[in-house]
Amino acid sequence: MQKVRYAVVGAGWISQIAFMPAVAQTGNSEITVIVSGNADAARKLADFHDVPHVVPYEDYDKILADDLVDAVYIALPNSMHADYAIRAARAGKHLLVEKPLAISVEECEAMIAAAEEAGVHLMTAYRLHHEPGTVELLEQIRKGAIGDPRIFSSVFSLQSVLGNHRLQSKHWGGPLQDIGVYCLNAARQVFGDEPVEVVAMEGGAEGDPRFTEVAEAVAVTLRFPEGRFAQFVASFGADANDSFQVVGTQGTLTMDPAFKFDDALKMRLRQNEKTVDEISAEQVDHFGAMTAYFSDCIMNGSPPENDGYEGLADVKAMIAIEKAAATGRAQKIDIAPRTARPGPDTVRHIPCTQRRLVL
Known part of the structure; x- marks a missing residue:
């Protein structure tokens, strides 16, 4: 695997201004699918970022079943994180999920369990852990x-x-x-x-x-x-x-x-x-650093520091x-002790870009 292929699930403001522009800076990641409820806007973004596939939410499970992506970046409203993450995990896709990880302890635990059962990585998008x-x-x-x-x-x-x-x-x-x-x-x-x-x-x-x-x-x-x-x-x-x-x-x-x-x-x-x-x-590009780190984890088979349990703690x-x-x-408050913390090994030095399209 030369680059980890991502589906952007939810092409709103944070995806437009931060995640999508950053991916091209990483060297080890690329976007191959945009999943959105706004086809016109998604197509403009796809053309701008050279993303080959745009699909509506109704086709989410179909693109997960196809060999189009290795991982998903979930930037949906908080209440939708668990559903879309668990479906992706069951399809064997790695999960990069915006914070907060989910809206309840039960949803967080279900996401963690789904990722562990499928043998995929779940990372909470704490970009500052890589800055x-x-x-x-x-x-x-x-x-x-x-x-x-x-x-x-x-x-x-x-x-x-x-x-x-x-x-x-x-x-x-x-x-x-x-x-x-x-x-x-x-x-x-x-x-x-x-x-x-x-x-x-x-x-x-x-x-x-x-x-x-x-x-x-x-x-x-x-x-x-x-x-x-x-x-x-x-x-x-x-x-x-x-x-x-x-x-x-x-x-x-x-x-x-x-x-x-x-x-x-x-x-x-x-x-x-x-x-x-x-x-x-x-x-540095915070989102680029975060994505480059997660892609390294995927390609190296190493668990991310800011995993699902880190999101569950918050x-x-x-x-x-x-x-x-x-x-x-x-x-x-009862939170299990954490041994993993941000450190020099979690930092990635990814240059910033001014090339972005915000609709």
Whole structure:
């Protein structure tokens, strides 16, 4: 196998602006099928990206049965992830699924079971696990640059657009699931551990027509083992901001910007109340790096670090966060310990491209 052949399942904004332009940069991946409900738009995208096949959702199982793809990239609304992933796994296709992995623990477990039974890889699309700046920050923490990390704090906010499916409860939309998951996943990687308890609140301005089904914002406090704490706020109704800070016993690391894929991430290290290092990370194509890594896993037969269990861990935590916000009571979180974490071996240095078509 010289290149892994992907079907793009769901040709919406993230596929158009990020995934499809990135694949050609990888060298080990290609798109051979677009699965979409909008035939005209899909054909324009296919022509632009030299994709030979466009099929409607009704023909999804047919293209899975044919020898057209090795893997699927699923970028559908959250409520559709499990169905399309399980069908692909049963057809022997590898699975790259956007976060959150699914809308329930049961769906996540069913996806993991289907992939394991079929002997295919399931990877949750945590692109930052393959981005050099994020991994360098984790390496600095592991090397003791700030002593023992004790406190994680983060804000991720943007102004959402009325009508977006991420504002619909039927798709498990909301700021927690769409952007708060970045803060949650970052905290878990920073501490190299799993949260054990959470308190949370939801809120927002009254009368905003965007937020009739989901909250505008969520504020979360997570307790980790050894008395560590992580706090974050995710908002769909505030000025664009994405940053986090890790305070240790001997220093502080700040990443700003921290999560978006269209900026070079920037890290600052403070020790003894003075800035001692500022690093602008190499700007790579996040989606290209993620796809190149997954294709390497497929071709090498090695399991991905950010597998289905990694996606399941965040879903378990998010469900506990929602319950804590709804009840006003602290909720316990039970996540199995993870041994796999992002590191230098998960990074891929894929150049960015400006060649994209967004319809």
